[in-house]
Amino acid sequence: xxxxxxxxxxxxxxxxxxxxxxxxxxxxxxxxxxxxxxxxxxxxxxxxxxxxxxxxxxxxxxxxxxxxxxxxxxxxxxxxxxxxxxxxxxxxxxxxxxxxxxxxxxxxxxxxxx
Amino acid sequence: xxxxxxxxxxxxxxxxxxxxxxxxxxxxxxxxxxxxxxxxxxxxxxxxxxxxxxxxxxxxxxxxxxxxxxxxxxxxxxxxxxxxxxxxxxxxxxxxxxxxxxxxxxxxxxxxxxxx
Numbered sequence: 001x002x003x004x005x006x007x008x009x010x011x012x013x014x015x016x017x018x019x020x021x022x023x024x025x026x027x028x029x030x031x032x033x034x035x036x037x038x039x040x041x042x043x044x045x046x047x048x049x050x051x052x053x054x055x056x057x058x059x060x061x062x063x064x065x066x067x068x069x070x071x072x073x074x075x076x077x078x079x080x081x082x083x084x085x086x087x088x089x090x091x092x093x094x095x096x097x098x099x100x101x102x103x104x105x106x107x108x109x110x111x112x113x114x
Numbered sequence: 115x116x117x118x119x120x121x122x123x124x125x126x127x128x129x130x131x132x133x134x135x136x137x138x139x140x141x142x143x144x145x146x147x148x149x150x151x152x153x154x155x156x157x158x159x160x161x162x163x164x165x166x167x168x169x170x171x172x173x174x175x176x177x178x179x180x181x182x183x184x185x186x187x188x189x190x191x192x193x194x195x196x197x198x199x200x201x202x203x204x205x206x207x208x209x210x211x212x213x214x215x216x217x218x219x220x221x222x223x224x225x226x227x228x229x230x
Binding site for chain 2: 043
């Protein structure tokens, strides 16, 4: 059974810091991994998708890497801003007959203070 | 391009009642997945529909059901509501629901269900 763990559970940083969020998964047989952000009481916003054949993806100040063999992904946020405050979730897809099912971590609550 | 929409956004029901939630996917997306999000359990997969057929189902009791229409819109129904059903219900759409390659899931804003 695939399990996804995110560390740390919460992180508070001053504005302008570069930071790293971690995601680990127990079964390396994944086909893609997505990072999402969730604002309080809202839905999920897709940030980055990494296919299993890729090592990293970048979008603006965000960079996500994937190491399937070690079962890890990291989300790097450069020059953090108060607007980055949210819960960040990673989710893995295993393809095959597991249609539509992403397995999520519990999330990292990020607070960026001015 | 319009995103995933869900209605209603908020619902308050009492134990024993039933409820129907609606989800309209992004235009051109044929797969709709449903998730339940609670503080204790996080995000848990309910089921997935593609071309009006349920292809995958999570570990939830039979009180939770769904369907999909020919225009890809989907509904989920919860019967005989229990206090523990209080949650944020999220739907996600993707092109084919393959959870592999470039098939990305996009989520709606969710329906907040409160059971009293």
